[in-house]
Amino acid sequence: MQRVLITGANRGLGLEFTRQFLERGECVFACCRNPEAAVRLGELKSVYRKQLEIVEMDVSDFESIRRSHEVVKTHTGVIDILINNAGVYSIYGSKEPSEHLGTLRFEDALKVFRINAVAPIIVVQEYLDLLVASSGAKIVGISTGYASLSLNTKGFPYYYSASKAAMNMFMRSLSVEVKKWGITAVLLDPGWVQTDMGGPGAPLTPKQSVEGMIRVIDAIKPEQSGCFLNWRGETVPW
Numbered sequence: 064m065q066r067v068l069i070t071g072a073n074r075g076l077g078l079e080f081t082r083q084f085l086e087r088g089e090c091v092f093a094c095c096r097n098p099e100a101a102v103r104l105g106e107l108k109s110v111y112r113k114q115l116e117i118v119e120m121d122v123s124d125f126e127s128i129r130r131s132h133e134v135v136k137t138h139t140g141v142i143d144i145l146i147n148n149a150g151v152y153s154i155y156g157s158k159e160p161s162e163h164l165g166t167l168r169f170e171d172a173l174k175v176f177r178i179n180a181v182a183p184i185i186v187v188q189e190y191l192d193l194l195v196a197s198s199g200a201k202i203v204g205i206s207t208g209y210a211s212l213s214l215n216t217k218g219f220p221y222y223y224s225a226s227k228a229a230m231n232m233f234m235r236s237l238s239v240e241v242k243k244w245g246i247t248a249v250l251l252d253p254g255w256v257q258t259d260m261g262g263p264g265a266p267l268t269p270k271q272s273v274e275g276m277i278r279v280i281d282a283i284k285p286e287q288s289g290c291f292l293n294w295r296g297e298t299v300p301w
């Protein structure tokens with residue numbers, strides 16, 4: 064049984080990761096901003112009482128991350144897989160960004176960067192003791208094809224794509240620093256998926272995308288640390 068911590072676990076890909084890890088018998092710490100409102104996590108809790116803990120964490124708030132760590136530590140001394148999944152597409156959360164020249168604002172850009180780029184590395188920092196305690200922990204950053212500089216020929220949304228590219232660089236640097244503890248860090252592009260963010264027209268269901276990503280996570284080797292792969296395990300160009 065592995066101990067898995069997932070951010071943004073109340074809906075979309077985070078919820079599907081939670082469901083699939085529970086189904087195969089793992090112990091899951093499902094983190095979300097508002098556990099009381101997380102109805103679907105509550106339903107899973109009634110089935111997987113012993114395997115699932117729902118933990119409050121707003122990834123944009125340092126104190127919230129720190130408090131979540133205190134809570135998780137009362138249940139386990141080890142995290143084997145940390146999935147930095149929480150993310151926003153725009154300052155409106157999952158909604159389509161409408162950024163273009165003339166509307167760009169420091170505050171808006173930094174809000175998206177705070178959640179998508181900086182939060183993942185702070186979460187790792189605050190959970191480092193539990194990751195080091197695992198024999199070969201894996202850290203997963205949920206990235207996107209929009210983070211690829213070389214694929215951007217059409218003009219991706221400014222804040223989202225740049226913030227995810229920044230997360231990629233944070234994770235790449237992290238992958239070097241955590242090697243000494245036997246920790247592997249990987250970036251995964253889930254594909255275009257039917258969630259609030261992806262919308263109903265996306266070609267992939269959360270089930271398909273997450274099944275693929277879990278296969279990739281299971282197969283990842285320490286020597287691949289720092290790589291950027293899609294849900295099928297194929298390399299995504301930087």
Ligand SMILES: NC(=O)c1ccc[n+]([C@@H]2O[C@H](COP(=O)([O-])OP(=O)(O)OC[C@H]3O[C@@H](n4cnc5c(N)ncnc54)[C@H](OP(=O)(O)O)[C@@H]3O)[C@@H](O)[C@H]2O)c1
Nearest residue numbers: 071075076121122148149150157207255256258259260261
């Ligand atoms: N769907 C796609 O096609 C697609 C493609 C490429 C990459 N991705 C990436 O996949 C990840 C999951 O996306 P999704 O499609 O599942 O999106 P989603 O349905 O919009 O879900 C986003 C999740 O992130 C959480 N979140 C946002 N801000 C947060 C914060 N400050 N603290 C904690 N949680 C926060 C949301 O919680 P609340 O309910 O509290 O807002 C929600 O659980 C994201 O990182 C996204 O960029 C998605």
